[in-house]
Amino acid sequence: MKEHQGSGPLDMVTHTFSRIMMWAPFFIVLIILYEVVMRYFFAAATLWVNEMSLWIAGGIYLSAGLYALLQRSHIRIFIVYDMVPLWLRRAFDILSTLCVAIFAFALIWGGFGEAKVKFWRWETFGTAFDPPIPATNKPLILTVMFFLALQAFSNLVRDWPAAPWVRKIFDIFVSVVIIGLASTAAFNLYIVPPEGHAVPLKWKIGIGVFLSGAVVLVIYGLFRDFNKTPHPVSEMDEIEEEVQIIKGQTSIPDEILTGDPPKT
Secondary structure, three states: OOOOOOOOOHHHHHHHHHHHHOHHHHHHHHHHHHHHHHHOOOOOOOOOHHHHHHHHHHHHHHHHHHHOOOOOOOOOOOOOOHOOOHHHHHHHHHHHHHHHHHHHOOOOOOOOHHHHHHHHOOOOOOOOOOOOOHHHHHHHHHHHHHHHHHHHHHHHHOOOOEEEEEEEHHHHHHHHHHHHHHHHHHHHHHHHHOOOOOOHHHHHHHHHHHHHHHHHHHHHHHHHHHHOOOOOOOOOOHHHHHHHHHHHHHOOHHHHHOOOOOOO
């Protein structure tokens, strides 16, 4: 499958952070290998490898779903979709996007209070290693769901394809929303944090780097692709995809590729 790079501020954020998370499985393999060596060769098992692998795997799982949506590689059922006319396909696309948005809104609405409490009191896992998995992964779930809903709307705008002015208004709206949320989070974290909060300083710095990186990526993606018309992403089966790749690499006539060589 050819990787879709995306265009615009939201795709820039999703693609960049997803590419960073692609290295996380390699890190999990390394620490598990370290655990095996320490346990069976030196009889000195660690206390942190198991929880660390669970902690990182949760982030991988969340970012993988967002990346799959960006690549349009999530599970889709085409039995009915491929049989209907274009206008009904667009209606289906709108309906599926609204379903994603409703689900994300319900999850954020129902889980915001709990995630907020766990974050500010810096709730830990309660083990010997005691990592702050609840304090970090709970807010991360809601954050990813919010971006998942935005990504679904972004795909809808770009895959029809929409008129350029629609895409530009959407990109400006997304940029304002992300920058506004990042600024609000930074204000609450550094300027007026609630009394009794237990967020460590090193995590404040790390979150600040994450928020700053998101803002920079949004601004860069907005200006880079503001006047760029993206190519709509269309689904194709594996055989058709292989044919397109071969056609791009060779000069074989279409008759040969389709299995119908010219009669001589």
